[in-house]
Amino acid sequence: xxxxxxxxxxxxxxxxxxxxxxxYLQLKLASETKxxxxxxxxxxxxxxxxxxDLCVTGSPxxxxxxxxxxxxMTERYIHICYDPETRMKLYGIIKRKNEAVAWQLLKEIERTxxxxxxxxxxxxxxxxxxxxxxxxxxxxxGDVGKGSGQPxxxxxxxxxxxxxx
Numbered sequence: 001x002x003x004x005x006x007x008x009x010x011x012x013x014x015x016x017x018x019x020x021x022x023x024y025l026q027l028k029l030a031s032e033t034k035x036x037x038x039x040x041x042x043x044x045x046x047x048x049x050x051x052x053d054l055c056v057t058g059s060p061x062x063x064x065x066x067x068x069x070x071x072x073m074t075e076r077y078i079h080i081c082y083d084p085e086t087r088m089k090l091y092g093i094i095k096r097k098n099e100a101v102a103w104q105l106l107k108e109i110e111r112t113x114x115x116x117x118x119x120x121x122x123x124x125x126x127x128x129x130x131x132x133x134x135x136x137x138x139x140x141x142g143d144v145g146k147g148s149g150q151p152x153x154x155x156x157x158x159x160x161x162x163x164x165x
Contacts, residue, residue, distance in 0.1 A: 003061045007069050020073040023053040028108065031116035040120075047120050056129055067132055074136040081105055082141070102141040109133045 007020045027050045035043050051057045055066045082101060113130040117123050 003055070003065045003069055006055065006061070007073075018073065018076070020054060020069060021077060023050055024073065024077065024112070026050060027054070027116075028112045031112045035119055044120055047117065047122055051122070051125060054129065057125055063128075067128065070129055070132045071136055074133045075140065078105060078136065078140050102137075105141065106137055109137060 007018065008016050009019055011017055027047075030043070030046055030050070033039075033043075048057075055061060055069075059066055082098075082105070109130070113126050113133055114123060117126040
């Protein structure tokens, strides 16, 4: 199995599923719930599974290949969240300024890949993923977050999905 086969899987209808994106969204959802004495062990097991699924730990793949896949996943995620049509679906009917969306994405990345893992003692292990995601955010939305400029979004092309893409 190569990294593309780990990241993408084909559904019954013939379309492709981005497993890294789905795992990141599960991690995002997990980061929005509180950690208490009663659910700490459950959260620790959950984050361990998510780390393995995202190739943060225990990955047999070349670290540079994994970083490249994280970068691609992050670019796609930011593109989806920043696109005006999908933004309405994600954030509701309230029209949001570009700067607000850029800062919300930044806070989300920090909470999901730094703060939440830190609460479970896993911040160090998530540092490479956090670094890649922050690097992509700075490349694409850094100027927008400062209140100037336009995002550096390349046209969205879903065709690379799949292990051969």
